[in-house]
Amino acid sequence: MITWRPERLAPYVEKLVWLGSGSTEPFTVYPDIHHVMGFQSIGQVALVDGNQITPLEPAGLTGIHQKPKVFQASASYSSVLIYFRPEALYRWRLCSPKEISDTSVALADLGLHLTDWDRLLDPLYAQDPWKLLRLMEDLLWSLFKGNEIDLWASWAVNRIYAERGSIRVAQLAEESTLSRRQFERRFVERVGVSPKSLAQIVKFQHTLQALQTTEQLTQLAIDADYYDQSHMIREFRKRSGTTPGQMSHLYN
Numbered sequence: 001m002i003t004w005r006p007e008r009l010a011p012y013v014e015k016l017v018w019l020g021s022g023s024t025e026p027f028t029v030y031p032d033i034h035h036v037m038g039f040q041s042i043g044q045v046a047l048v049d050g051n052q053i054t055p056l057e058p059a060g061l062t063g064i065h066q067k068p069k070v071f072q073a074s075a076s077y078s079s080v081l082i083y084f085r086p087e088a089l090y091r092w093r094l095c096s097p098k099e100i101s102d103t104s105v106a107l108a109d110l111g112l113h114l115t116d117w118d119r120l121l122d123p124l125y126a127q128d129p130w131k132l133l134r135l136m137e138d139l140l141w142s143l144f145k146g147n148e149i150d151l152w153a154s155w156a157v158n159r160i161y162a163e164r165g166s167i168r169v170a171q172l173a174e175e176s177t178l179s180r181r182q183f184e185r186r187f188v189e190r191v192g193v194s195p196k197s198l199a200q201i202v203k204f205q206h207t208l209q210a211l212q213t214t215e216q217l218t219q220l221a222i223d224a225d226y227y228d229q230s231h232m233i234r235e236f237r238k239r240s241g242t243t244p245g246q247m248s249h250l251y252n
Helices: 117-121 129-144 151-162 169-175 180-191 195-210 217-223 229-240 244-251
Strands: 002-004 013-020 027-029 035-042 045-049 052-055 059-062 069-073 078-084 104-106
Touching: 002 129, 013 129, 035 117, 059 117, 078 129, 117 129, 151 169, 151 180, 151 195, 169 180, 169 195, 180 195, 195 217, 195 229, 217 229, 217 244, 229 244
Parallel strands: none
Antiparallel strands: 002 013, 013 078, 027 069, 035 059, 035 078, 045 052, 045 069, 059 104
16 A cells, blocks of 8 residues: 655645555445545455445545445455545535535546546556556646635634544534534535534544554543543444444454
């Protein structure tokens, strides 16, 4: 795996990730605050839902998702994933973040002309991951360089992230001199999910990371600002499909 953060894409993209080879065992992707664009040049990745296996499009876009998803890849594969900041797709001419929330769409269905992008699906590029990533950077820059980031949305997302999700929507609305209803409507339009949902995902991700270094669930619930341990367990199960204790055993 290679992770790269191109400086000129920083207002729009959190990171570019190249993945190659791997296991055919199913793997779980937990809720995150990023919209993700993916290109599959070798092999295939499929969404697993019980006994139903649905192959993903070679080039697609997934909005912020609020529940865990299970995927399965072929033994040999090469993928480039682009993790967009929550507010990055607002004003993008091809779709709005609200339209792709909790769903995946093929880039071709969004009307994106794939002639230039077809090179990303060429198996020859997979032989040189850095060449593939730099090509991805150039194509993204040509697509987004004229897009202005909404400063209000960026402020709201950063406030939620800085507080690790532990901030009331009413407080955010007050700070932005809007009613709660106005704030929520504006936020959903620009990010794709409600501010409460984004805050819950941020808090979940913080808890998930903390589980890698601690088994003290009571203290973890306090640090993550849950009402109590049972509240943390309930919210964690909703986002992961398992309990913090069960997840902790995977790390410790």
